[in-house]
Amino acid sequence: MKRFVSWFLGALSALALLGAPALAQQPLKIGFGMSLTGPLAGNGKAALIAMEIWREDVNARGGILGRKVEFTYYDDQTNPSTVPSIYNKLLDVDKVDLVVSGYGTNVIAPAMPVMMQRNMAFMGLFGLNVNSKFNYDRYFQIMPSGPDPAIGWTQGYFDTAMALNPKPTTIALVGADAEYPALALAGAREQVKKTGLKVVYDKSYPPNTVDYSPIIRAIQATNPDLVYVASYPPDSAGLIRAANEVGLKTRMFGGGMVGPQFAALKTQLGPLLNGIVNYESWAPDVSEKFPSVEPFLQKYQARAAKEGVDPLGFYLPPFAYAMMEVLEQAIKGVGSLDQAKIADYIHKNEFNTYVGKVKFGANGEWAQPRMLAVQYKGISGNDVEQWKKPGHVTVLAPAAYKTGNVAAPYHENRK
Amino acid sequence: MDFPTALVLNAIIAGLLLGGLYAAMSVGVSISFGMLDVVNIAHPGFIILGSYIAYIVNARLGFDPIAVGIVVSPLFFALGMALYRVYYLCFERRGQESLRGLAFFFGILFITEVALILVFGVDYRMVSAAYQDTTMRLGPVDFPMRLVVPFLVAMAMVIGVEIFLTRTFFGRAVLAVAQDSLALRLMGVDTLRVKEFAFALSIATAGMAGVLLVVIQPVQPAIGREYIGLVFAVCVLGGMGSIRGTLVGALILGLAESFTATFAGPSWAPAVSFGILLGTLAFKPSGLFGR
Numbered sequence: 055m056k057r058f059v060s061w062f063l064g065a066l067s068a069l070a071l072l073g074a075p076a077l078a079q080q081p082l083k084i085g086f087g088m089s090l091t092g093p094l095a096g097n098g099k100a101a102l103i104a105m106e107i108w109r110e111d112v113n114a115r116g117g118i119l120g121r122k123v124e125f126t127y128y129d130d131q132t133n134p135s136t137v138p139s140i141y142n143k144l145l146d147v148d149k150v151d152l153v154v155s156g157y158g159t160n161v162i163a164p165a166m167p168v169m170m171q172r173n174m175a176f177m178g179l180f181g182l183n184v185n186s187k188f189n190y191d192r193y194f195q196i197m198p199s200g201p202d203p204a205i206g207w208t209q210g211y212f213d214t215a216m217a218l219n220p221k222p223t224t225i226a227l228v229g230a231d232a233e234y235p236a237l238a239l240a241g242a243r244e245q246v247k248k249t250g251l252k253v254v255y256d257k258s259y260p261p262n263t264v265d266y267s268p269i270i271r272a273i274q275a276t277n278p279d280l281v282y283v284a285s286y287p288p289d290s291a292g293l294i295r296a297a298n299e300v301g302l303k304t305r306m307f308g309g310g311m312v313g314p315q316f317a318a319l320k321t322q323l324g325p326l327l328n329g330i331v332n333y334e335s336w337a338p339d340v341s342e343k344f345p346s347v348e349p350f351l352q353k354y355q356a357r358a359a360k361e362g363v364d365p366l367g368f369y370l371p372p373f374a375y376a377m378m379e380v381l382e383q384a385i386k387g388v389g390s391l392d393q394a395k396i397a398d399y400i401h402k403n404e405f406n407t408y409v410g411k412v413k414f415g416a417n418g419e420w421a422q423p424r425m426l427a428v429q430y431k432g433i434s435g436n437d438v439e440q441w442k443k444p445g446h447v448t449v450l451a452p453a454a455y456k457t458g459n460v461a462a463p464y465h466e467n468r469k
Numbered sequence: 470m471d472f473p474t475a476l477v478l479n480a481i482i483a484g485l486l487l488g489g490l491y492a493a494m495s496v497g498v499s500i501s502f503g504m505l506d507v508v509n510i511a512h513p514g515f516i517i518l519g520s521y522i523a524y525i526v527n528a529r530l531g532f533d534p535i536a537v538g539i540v541v542s543p544l545f546f547a548l549g550m551a552l553y554r555v556y557y558l559c560f561e562r563r564g565q566e567s568l569r570g571l572a573f574f575f576g577i578l579f580i581t582e583v584a585l586i587l588v589f590g591v592d593y594r595m596v597s598a599a600y601q602d603t604t605m606r607l608g609p610v611d612f613p614m615r616l617v618v619p620f621l622v623a624m625a626m627v628i629g630v631e632i633f634l635t636r637t638f639f640g641r642a643v644l645a646v647a648q649d650s651l652a653l654r655l656m657g658v659d660t661l662r663v664k665e666f667a668f669a670l671s672i673a674t675a676g677m678a679g680v681l682l683v684v685i686q687p688v689q690p691a692i693g694r695e696y697i698g699l700v701f702a703v704c705v706l707g708g709m710g711s712i713r714g715t716l717v718g719a720l721i722l723g724l725a726e727s728f729t730a731t732f733a734g735p736s737w738a739p740a741v742s743f744g745i746l747l748g749t750l751a752f753k754p755s756g757l758f759g760r
Contacts, residue, residue: 271480
């Protein structure tokens with residue numbers, strides 16, 4: 055009997071020894087939904103390329119916790135209603151070890167209840183003020199809009215506007231009927247209260263609007279000093295064209311337009327962007343402040359050209375890569391996949407990433423805002439190459455990155 | 470509410486220009502759905518296909534998008550003929566056109582979208598034309614050429630279709646098929662050929678409407694879905710199968726959208742448009758020009 059027991063234990067130990075490396079080599083699966091079709095697919099695909107570059111880099115370094123990293127992802131079609139089922143499938147059927155978000159507020163918000171139910175640490179990719187209602191302590195946002203995103207997102211625009219001489223007194227607010235524009239406009243309204251501006255127009259429009267000239271004319275009829283816009287790419291293009299056609303007269307126009315950050319609209323609109331004040335996360339004009347972004351962009355741009363995705367990649371891809379870097383450093387720091395410990399680690403530590411040092415505040419947003427308020431200037435023609443050189447994107451705020459002053463009024467600097 | 474003259478005049482012009490585009494997008498549905506009873510839910514997919522063809526030729530060769538639209542219309546016509554032949558053989562002939570036919574056209578819509586994504590990617594695309602950034606001003610009224618040129622082409626196309634259907638022998642045959650297909654068959658007419666031609670015409674108008682759309686705004690492969698409701702609403706408002714009704718319905722919706730956006734708030738525009746549709750159907754269930 056003793057001989058049998060020792061033989062049995064020996065066999066068990068041998069199996070365990072054989073099994074251990076096999077277990078260690080099981081891939082570490084990261085799951086997410088991403089907009090690969092639908093209105094925001096251009097941005098989603100650009101983010102996916104950046105995340106794939108990170109996956110290849112990290113696997114070349116030996117993976118995480120000795121395990122190769124694999125992605126499991128599904129197309130959320132830029133449709134918020136698909137998101138909860140995607141994350142439930144990732145966690146229940148695909149059995150992923152970690153999850154991160156897809157691109158944008160509209161698809162991050164519907165994933166939040168699932169994350170909270172499962173107690174997952176959740177890195178978000180460019181969602182605006184998503185955690186304000188959820189207050190989930192394991193949510194983190196890589197978009198640098200600061201600890202109070204509603205305010206931080208619009209801070210650069212309003213700081214620039216209120217420094218104009220003479221001070222502006224009236225403002226028009228306009229945005230699409232969607233999650234992000236609604237949140238951005240809520241932030242703008244907070245700023246309006248703080249600055250004492252008078253709101254002369256505050257309306258939203260349906261996302262499938264074709265002609266924006268009636269909206270611009272209605273705004274012009276109120277004669278505002280400032281026009282703050284929160285829009286998605288097709289409406290940004292429509293509003294900019296309409297402002298040009300109608301001959302909108304105002305001192306500052308723009309603010310929260312999604313679209314001009316990407317090569318597609320940069321090249322389509324070309325000189326029509328001149329004079330617009332908007333936001334960017336990176337520009338060649340401040341490349342020396344973020345030295346690691348350019349080497350990343352070289353890698354990204356080579357891939358993007360082949361895949362027919364945003365050939366510049368200034369806005370989103372570096373941050374998509376950085377989001378994965380934060381996760382990687384947190385797992386390595388914790389030494390396990392314990393979600394509570396990962397979240398705790400991210401809260402307590404600062405991370406060195408391609409976009410610079412990242413520190414998160416209590417609500418999971420960046421501890422300090424760093425979104426750049428910019429003005430487009432001197433753009434001629436529709437050539438994409440001009441955007442790769444400094445000189446067309448003047449950084450107005452924050453002060454640490456400022457490269458020039460705003461040129462106002464808008465109508466004198468247009469075209 | 471204040472109604473300054475300049476704002477009212479501009480709202481009228483903007484509404485008419487927008488209505489012209491809506492008419493171009495809907496006239497094909499009026500033929501296929503209104504006259505032939507073919508629920509071509511893929512119509513917006515062909516509109517976007519037209520946009521992309523104009524885009525690629527414009528981007529590569531620099532040709533004017535409208536000229537491209539005129540040149541490729543026969544290709545869309547041929548595509549429409551082939552598509553109707555498949556639809557007829559697989560569904561209509563077997564009497565399975567109602568639900569399965571609808572599923573077929575849904576499938577065509579998705580295939581078109583995915584094919585465009587695979588070929589062109591998912592970015593927004595727009596054409597460039599010399600007149601796009603030009604605005605003509607007559608007193609206080611603006612005429613942006615980005616909208617005026619598509620409007621003129623749309624009017625020419627819709628009026629052309631109306632003249633063809635009412636003044637030519639083949640056009641009248643299409644109307645006759647719409648009225649009583651069985652009677653025509655009993656008289657020895659090849660109704661399949663007539664319907665095939667009419668459906669092909671509807672697809673050709675979709676291609677042209679796509680060209681007009683991409684002159685006005687950037688498009689991406691899935692944007693067609695957003696217009697499904699609109700094109701069918703215009704068709705029903707105008708009266709099933711009435712081209713004149715489609716034109717008037719489209720102009721009414723364009724004006725409603727423009728006036729609402731200017732004076733009440735753009736987010737009310739869909740509610741006002743569909744309110745007009747519901748109100749019209751309540752008093753005249755066959756639509757404005759329906760029989």
